[in-house]
Amino acid sequence: MMGSVMDSYQLTQGDTPLLISMPHAGTALTPAVEAGLNEAALSLADTDWHLPRLYDFAAALGASRLEARYSRYVIDLNRPENDTPLYAGATTGLFPDTDFDGEPLFRDGQVPSKEEREWAKEHVWRPYHNVLAGELARLKARFGYALLFDAHSIRSRIPRLFDDQLPDINLGTFEERSCDSELSKSLQAVCAAQSRFTHVINGRFKGGHITRSYGDPASHIHAVQLELSQRTYMNEPDDDQPIFAYREDRAAEVRPVLREVLEAMQRWGQARYAKG
Template identity: 60%
Template structure:
């Protein structure tokens, strides 16, 4: 395929109304991206590490699972194709040019050119969104409604993006537009365990996927969860998965997913 891109995502179809999307777990790099990155970026530090492992229980619960294979350093699947900014504060775009911390992502003059980026849009971004759209349509046709859960994680302290320490659970519903308020309230209650902090529509209100596909009036509800990585892994390279910590947060995540499965709009 053009620009050494193939198999842009992994997908497993379930038998419930729930689709779980993981757009930032990919670690594969097109050649032009790999050759242009600054050395510090080669550890892919802005990846949503280990989420397929963290949520591996969801497959047995009947959810459909969609996971990106290519790194967000090539193209960000949670941004709109017109690259309209998500936030007025600091953020990253459809084609990231800086790390979360603000350091330039590419060596001078070595960012992928417009031809390469068009290929990433056509062969990475578009197939992922085509799969979301087709699966939500299938689920709605079968069950009368569909629920989209966009799963993310992030380092808990990034001064460029947000002040202080990020709460453990950051639920985003496009300020209430992507699902009924009752659902976000119930999900927040699940996260209120005493061991973790949570917020609804705080710094992270949901990215393009949540905002675009969450249409409650069309019987499709969407929720994003930005999970602080300290809850299940080491936030510095080599970004180890920490099973004991992960098992604790997985107990909460299982209840979170169970509630999404039980939800009826």
């Protein structure tokens, strides 16, 4: 068996219009991918580490939460199924063969087969997107609109992908095509109201496949991506060991900002749709 269909995602339904998607938080591997990864790649360095823990306040907000269980090294849920590139320059695709630093992931001759990749499309990529679309439809049917927050994190320094150090908070709205411009302004105001963390909107990360595909303001579905610098809540490779460890001292500072961003989305939606 190539993998477990039942373990491809976890959905927790809430009772507000907000859905939080975490497509890169998974660490499960199929047998073929686990057997093929080289020793360095087995650390799964490009994972969006600890996001379910970081966002564990989502239940108190009444948000739905969709978490991937498989690693992006099996298949990248934030890439189109046809693997059309989303960004100019260096990037990774639907089936990554290098890490963010450009280093090979697989040992010679051990790249997963075409059949194994088709299995991943059928049993990992499509189920995640089917349930994502279904949950947004459920929320829109109930409330008249839906809010999608696509949660990501990334190392603060990756020279191959971006120059210098990444801002702490990187919001993406696909140049305000994935959400209403007033919602975008509201989130920018939240970030500008605090001074602890640097921020940018539609910088290096404008929103991946999920934000671009599901955000449809004309149909009352508003999508925002957040690419959070991992230095804000965990150890990075240049920190003291243990590598990739969650840092509660750091997380305690950034979580109130994350919560305020999500609450601002909810407030905006309530005000906008209360007007009819």
